Amino acid sequence: MAFPFYVNPEQMTQDKAEFARKGIARGKSIVTMEYAGGILMVAENPLRLQKLGEIYDRIGFAGVGKFSEFDRLRKMGIQWADVEGYRFSRDDVRAKALANFYSQALGEEFTRSNKPFEVEIVVAEVGDDGLAGNERNALYRVGFDGTIQDQEGYCTIGGSVDSLQAHLAANYRQGLSLRDALRLGRDTLQRADNGQADLAASKLEVAVLDRTRAGRHFRRIAPEEIREHLTR
Amino acid sequence: MRFWDGYKGSSFLELLAIEHPHFEPDVRRWFDELGQLPATAHGTTCIGLRFADGALVAGDRLATMGYQVASRDIQKVYATDGYSIMAIAGAAGPAIEMARLLGIQFEHHEKIEGEPLELEGKANTLSQLIRQNLPAAMQGLVVVPIFAGFDLRRRTGRVWRYEVTGGRYEEREFDAVGSGSIFAKESLKKSFRVDATRDEAIRMALEALKDAADEDRGTGGVDLERGIYPTLKTCTVRGIESVSDEEIARAHREVLELRRRPVEA
Numbered sequence: 001m002a003f004p005f006y007v008n009p010e011q012m013t014q015d016k017a018e019f020a021r022k023g024i025a026r027g028k029s030i031v032t033m034e035y036a037g038g039i040l041m042v043a044e045n046p047l048r049l050q051k052l053g054e055i056y057d058r059i060g061f062a063g064v065g066k067f068s069e070f071d072r073l074r075k076m077g078i079q080w081a082d083v084e085g086y087r088f089s090r091d092d093v094r095a096k097a098l099a100n101f102y103s104q105a106l107g108e109e110f111t112r113s114n115k116p117f118e119v120e121i122v123v124a125e126v127g128d129d130g131l132a133g134n135e136r137n138a139l140y141r142v143g144f145d146g147t148i149q150d151q152e153g154y155c156t157i158g159g160s161v162d163s164l165q166a167h168l169a170a171n172y173r174q175g176l177s178l179r180d181a182l183r184l185g186r187d188t189l190q191r192a193d194n195g196q197a198d199l200a201a202s203k204l205e206v207a208v209l210d211r212t213r214a215g216r217h218f219r220r221i222a223p224e225e226i227r228e229h230l231t232r
Numbered sequence: 233m234r235f236w237d238g239y240k241g242s243s244f245l246e247l248l249a250i251e252h253p254h255f256e257p258d259v260r261r262w263f264d265e266l267g268q269l270p271a272t273a274h275g276t277t278c279i280g281l282r283f284a285d286g287a288l289v290a291g292d293r294l295a296t297m298g299y300q301v302a303s304r305d306i307q308k309v310y311a312t313d314g315y316s317i318m319a320i321a322g323a324a325g326p327a328i329e330m331a332r333l334l335g336i337q338f339e340h341h342e343k344i345e346g347e348p349l350e351l352e353g354k355a356n357t358l359s360q361l362i363r364q365n366l367p368a369a370m371q372g373l374v375v376v377p378i379f380a381g382f383d384l385r386r387r388t389g390r391v392w393r394y395e396v397t398g399g400r401y402e403e404r405e406f407d408a409v410g411s412g413s414i415f416a417k418e419s420l421k422k423s424f425r426v427d428a429t430r431d432e433a434i435r436m437a438l439e440a441l442k443d444a445a446d447e448d449r450g451t452g453g454v455d456l457e458r459g460i461y462p463t464l465k466t467c468t469v470r471g472i473e474s475v476s477d478e479e480i481a482r483a484h485r486e487v488l489e490l491r492r493r494p495v496e497a
Contacts, residue, residue, distance in 0.1 A: 054343050072235060078343045082244055083252060086336055109235060216339075 016116045020144040023118030024065045029158030029192045030122065032062055033172060034137050035181035038126045038211035042185035044195065045205040052207040054218035056081040056093045058126045060209050064158035065119035065144070073102060073121060091134070095125030099140035099148055107146025117144050120157040126209035126217050160193040167191050179229045182206065182221075186230060201227035244340035245333065245361070259368040269371060273302035277412035277444040277451040278309065278319035280378035280391040282405060282426055283433035286468035287380040287389030289317045290437040292412075292445060293460050294452025295324050304455060309463040311472045313338040316354050316381035317465050321410035323373040330361050330375055351383040355392045355400060363398030376409050382467045389467060412444030412451035419443040430466060431483075434475055437464060438483050454484050 028044040030051060041062050043051045053061045053074045061077055063070025080101055085093045102121060110116045125138040139151040149155075154172050156164040167188050176184065185206075186199050196203070206221040213219065239250045248255050262269070278291040291308035294301065302324070309319045310331040318334060320327035337357055342348045349357070358379050365375055380391040392400055393407040405424055408416035419440040428436060441462050445453035454461055461484070464475035 050346065053346075072240075075240070075344055076235075076238065078340065079239070079247055079251075082336055082340050082343075083247070086244075086248075086333075087255075105235065 016110065017145060020110075020116045020118050024120055024144065024157075025159035026194075027064045027066075027158055028194065029156055029160065029164055029189060030062045030064055031154065031156050031164065031168070031185045031188050032122050032124055032139060033154035033168070033176075033181055033185065034139070034174070035176045035178055037178055037208070038217065039124045039137055039139070039209040040178065040181045040185060041122075041124065041207045041209075042182065042189060043205040044189050044192075044199060044203060046203040050205060052205055052220075053078075054207075054216065055098065055123070056085065057090055057215060058128060058209060058217050059093065059095050059098060060124045060126075060207060060218050062122040062124070062157065063119055064121075065117070069117045070119040070121060073105075073117075073119065076105070077102065077123075091131060095123045095138050095140060099123045099142055102142045103146045103148040105146075106142060106144060110145040119144055122155055122157055124209060126211050129211075156188070158192070160191075160195075163191055163193070164188050178208070179232075182226065182229045201230050242341045242344040244337045245357075247340075259371070259373075263367075263371050269373070271297045272373070273297050273306070273324040274322065274450070276308075276321060277408060277410040277416055277441060277448065278321050278378050279408045279416055279420070279437050279440055280317075280319060280380040280393070280403070280406060281420065281424065281433060281437060282389045282391055282403075283428040283430065284426075285389070285430060286382045286466060287317070287391055288430075288433045288437055288464065288466045289319045289378060289380050290441055290462055290464045291319045292441055292452040292462050293455070294450070296450050304452065304458065305460050307463060309465050310335070311465065312354070313342070313348065314471045315348075315384060315467060316351065316379065317467055317472060318358065319378045319380075319409070320375065321377065321413070322375040323368075326365060326368060326373050327375040327377065330358075330365070330377070334358055334361065350385070351381045351390055354381065355379050355390075355402075358392075359394065359398045359400045362394050362396065366397060369396045378407060378409055380467060382469060382471075384469070387469070408440065408444070410444075410451065412448030415447045416440040416444040433466070434464060434479070435483055435487070438462070438480065439487055442484075442487060454480075 030043040032041045041052045045051050055061050055077045061074050081093045121142050123140045127135045127137045129135055139155045141149045141155050154168045189195050190199055201223055204226055206226050208219050209217045210219050239247050273295040280289045289309050293305050295303040295306040312318050312335045318331045374396055383390050391403045394400055406420045423436045445451040461477045461480045466473050
């Protein structure tokens with residue numbers, strides 16, 4: 001009969017975390033930030049497999065790391081949100097609850113399974129001026145081990161987060177126009193360790209949660225529109 | 233928290249059935265235990281027709297409970313997404329719930345898969361919902377909708393009618409459902425032209441609804457006293473647009489002028 005080896009829990013947690021961090025650092029980064037008209041999400045992604053997604057009326061999703069894993073999280077989020085909205089009302093579907101749901105799920109997966117998820121995600125919610133108490137935007141960042149952070153202004157995920165955050169800290173200000181925010185997002189992504197020096201519009205995936213829209217606020221920005229914003 | 237063993241498809245209806253079965257009413261048990269249902273509100277005349285730019289769906293606003301008015305301004309025409317419309321006739325409660333579920337189903341699929349269902353796929357989804365409702369329909373909670381929309385790939389408006397078993401039939405011209413439908417169809421039979429402009433289509437629909445309200449006590453007409461007008465929605469390449477009450481009122485006045493007879497001395 002074989003006995004399982006004793007493994008120090010601290011050691012195991014460290015190993016898992018290191019494994020997850022390595023996996024995430026290999027991927028490209030994503031920048032999300034508040035601008036005058038809502039929330040902007042910019043990803044370096046020349047592929048058709050999308051990293052940004054719509055969850056609900058005012059909630060968007062961004063994920064980095066292993067595609068199969070964050071895409072599963074995205075779909076789980078949509079399922080959660082649609083059931084919640086069906087059970088209660090559309091205004092009852094909130095980003096904070098969703099971020100908590102993700103945090104619980106990822107936290108449990110991190111402790112229980114041998115291979116943790118190699119993902120980092122952002123849950124963004126655009127405010128609604130017509131709904132008392134919901135006026136403010138929200139950005140939640142959830143890590144591979146379920147750590148959850150409530151961010152203000154901007155938030156980055158993926159490899160080389162520190163240098164990206166530093167660039168944003170120096171250059172971000174409130175009330176940016178969409179054009180300025182998009183440029184800042186592109187410039188920030190170019191500073192990633194594995195980023196490209198001259199990021200073309202065709203290599204960007206961009207979406208906004210547009211405050212001025214009614215109903216479903218999520219909108220993808222077409223390559224032509226991105227190019228227009230970046231060149232003019 | 234289950235990551236990999238939860239439901240992974242793109243259907244909200246299946247998600248509910250598999251992961252949240254307690255949401256589904258156990259209709260058979262209701263009837264076994266209750267015997268007969270108490271009176272419920274019923275909807276009445278709805279029209280779907282094709283015209284040059286797409287499809288138009290119209291419905292009156294009256295709901296009745298036996299011989300009494302249950303509601304004077306009920307909505308029977310619902311946009312189920314950006315390019316499809318469902319109009320309901322029959323038991324109002326289950327029909328409105330069906331329209332709501334259908335809307336969530338379309339949005340859910342679009343978000344999960346990244347692109348919307350084909351119009352045909354949407355029409356088929358509604359078939360399945362009606363088929364599932366068959367046990368309730370056998371007890372009197374019949375839901376018979378009209379489904380219409382703009383097919384972005386084929387660049388044309390399309391209209392479907394349904395029967396209680398979920399049978400789905402595409403109409404080349406128009407159809408009507410509800411207690412006043414026979415009169416609405418007789419009216420459209422004479423006025424219908426598939427190449428009609430938007431204004432002409434509005435006029436055809438309004439006249440048909442008026443004819444239905446004239447002969448059928450369960451169909452509401454234009455309520456001038458309260459300012460309640462029928463619902464008319466068009467679905468074209470631009471998406472769904474509601475016809476404004478002002479426009480309906482104007483068209484209604486024109487029809488009245490044509491039909492009004494002088495007072496006898």
